[in-house]
Amino acid sequence: AQSVTQLDSQVPVFEEAPVELRCNYSSSVSVYLFWYVQYPNQGLQLLLKYLSGSTLVESINGFEAEFNKSQTSFHLRKPSVHISDTAEYFCAVSDLNRDDKIIFGKGTRLHILP
Amino acid sequence: DGGITQSPKYLFRKEGQNVTLSCEQNLNHDAMYWYRQDPGQGLRLIYYSQIVNDFQKGDIAEGYSVSREKKESFPLTVTSAQKNPTAFYLCASSQGRYNEQFFGPGTRLTVL
Numbered sequence: 001a002q003s004v005t006q007l008d009s010q011v012p013v014f015e016e017a018p019v020e021l022r023c024n025y026s027s028s029v030s031v032y033l034f035w036y037v038q039y040p041n042q043g044l045q046l047l048l049k050y051l052s053g054s055t056l057v058e059s060i061n062g063f064e065a066e067f068n069k070s071q072t073s074f075h076l077r078k079p080s081v082h083i084s085d086t087a088e089y090f091c092a093v094s095d096l097n098r099d100d101k102i103i104f105g106k107g108t109r110l111h112i113l114p
Numbered sequence: 115d116g117g118i119t120q121s122p123k124y125l126f127r128k129e130g131q132n133v134t135l136s137c138e139q140n141l142n143h144d145a146m147y148w149y150r151q152d153p154g155q156g157l158r159l160i161y162y163s164q165i166v167n168d169f170q171k172g173d174i175a176e177g178y179s180v181s182r183e184k185k186e187s188f189p190l191t192v193t194s195a196q197k198n199p200t201a202f203y204l205c206a207s208s209q210g211r212y213n214e215q216f217f218g219p220g221t222r223l224t225v226l
Binding site: 045094104 | 219222
């Protein structure tokens with residue numbers, strides 16, 4: 001069965017510093033990959049997604065993620081974080097062989113330090 | 115505006131009482147989902163429905179029940195059999211093969 005691992009439950013980083021949130025999934029079969037962001041007491045919002053084509057995908061607020069099939073990873077990066085990026089980030093995988101649901105990682109809480 | 119609504123935002127109930135959480139979507143999506151979120155545990159799937167009048171158990175269905183009588187509505191009932199119902203509940207919907215899910219704002223249930 002497909003599984004998603006987010007290696008870090010919490011990541012502290014200083015404002016304007018770069019950050020990487022790691023995500024690995026278990027299966028190398030064809031997948032769709034997503035990153036969601038959740039601000040306190042809110043639902044999840046889609047940040048970016050990989051469906052096909054270029055392995056580097058970008059969001060409108062400066063985040064990017066790269067699909068690496070050989071390493072089964074989809075790490076999220078931002079070159080310079082802002083206090084407004086404080087949130088929890090979830091990686092998710094949709095397996096093309098199982099089209100009824102997607103699998104979420106346990107989340108990484110990003111703390112921005114002033 | 116298209117989207118998913120969940121009501122109420124906060125809900126308080128006494129132990130032993132059943133409670134129903136509302137989820138409505140106007141995105142015309144076929145599939146709908148209920149998740150439970152606890153600190154440090156991510157999202158856990160309770161029930162999902164791919165089509166009207168059909169639904170399947172997720173990973174933690176015990177103590178919960180759902181119905182899907184209309185495409186736009188997927189209410190979740192937390193029964194008295196659920197041993198630890200205090201949590202944040204999220205509803206989502208999706209359409210098509212990519213399974214990109216759209217989430218509601220959530221309901222925080224507190225059982226006293």
